[in-house]
Amino acid sequence: MASRSAYTKGVGTYYFKLKSSPNDILIHRKKKEAAVQAYLNYTKLGKECQWLGKWNGKDYDDVKE
Numbered sequence: 010m011a012s013r014s015a016y017t018k019g020v021g022t023y024y025f026k027l028k029s030s031p032n033d034i035l036i037h038r039k040k041k042e043a044a045v046q047a048y049l050n051y052t053k054l055g056k057e058c059q060w061l062g063k064w065n066g067k068d069y070d071d072v073k074e
Contacts, residue, residue: 018064023071028057041071 018024019037023044027034038044041063051058062069 020064020066023063024061024069025051026059026061027051028059 019039022037022039023041024035024037025044025048027036036047038047048058048060062071064070
């Protein structure tokens with residue numbers, strides 16, 4: 010059974026996932042520049058990350074790494 014999140018995602022917010030054990034961590038930033046900078050900082054530290062993109066209410070836009 011999949012777990013359900015206890016929060017709502019903000020429309021127009023940029024998200025990326027930090028892969029960790031046992032749970033993944035979902036990180037968000039309001040501005041794209043801040044999200045990209047945080048994503049690059051985590052990858053520079055050797056963390057495994059997945060870029061999700063901008064949340065539009067139903068799906069992620071801008072899903073490029």
